[in-house]
Amino acid sequence: MGLDLISRTLKTSAIVLLIFLPFGLYYWGVFPTLAVLSGAVWGFINLIFLSQLVRTVIRPDKIDVRRAVGLGLIKFPLLYGSGYFLLKIDRFDPIHLLIGFSLFLAVMVLKMLGRVILGLDNDNKTNKNLQGAL
Numbered sequence: 001m002g003l004d005l006i007s008r009t010l011k012t013s014a015i016v017l018l019i020f021l022p023f024g025l026y027y028w029g030v031f032p033t034l035a036v037l038s039g040a041v042w043g044f045i046n047l048i049f050l051s052q053l054v055r056t057v058i059r060p061d062k063i064d065v066r067r068a069v070g071l072g073l074i075k076f077p078l079l080y081g082s083g084y085f086l087l088k089i090d091r092f093d094p095i096h097l098l099i100g101f102s103l104f105l106a107v108m109v110l111k112m113l114g115r116v117i118l119g120l121d122n123d124n125k126t127n128k129n130l131q132g133a134l
Contacts (some may be wrong), residue, residue: 006051009111010044013104028096039100042083047104049075064072 017040024033053071056064086097115121 004109005085005108006047009104009108010047012111013040013044013107016107017103026041031091032096035086035089035096036103037051038086038092039097040103041100042079042086043104046075046083048080049079 017037021033021037049071053068053075056068056071079124083101086092087094
């Protein structure tokens with residue numbers, strides 16, 4: 001696993017969300033599906049800002065303080081304020097928002113479990129990657 005885990009997780013979560021949309025519209029209706037979509041978009045933006053903030057602050061050379069403060073000012077008051085207002089919308093059930101908020105976490109856990117089950121992170125690089133699954 002490398003630093004591209006977050007970008008791969010975001011791409012996979014977006015694909016899962018696109019697959020979910022027609023079924024959610026058919027079975028749940030417009031507003032619950034829109035709540036899941038809004039929560040997922042909020043979660044994506046939150047993860048992007050969090051990863052940029054961590055990469056800005058934790059680095060071997062000098063920390064870019066201006067960028068870290070700028071990312072912090074965008075992430076914390078604006079992003080969490082918008083999350084609060086999403087929760088205050090009467091048409092959005094908090095359960096559906098929670099599904100959207102945690103979509104990328106579920107995808108990340110499933111990706112990790114898949115790597116463990118398939119043995120893709122074994123130290124022995126001479127074997128084929130799929131031998132751990134057999």
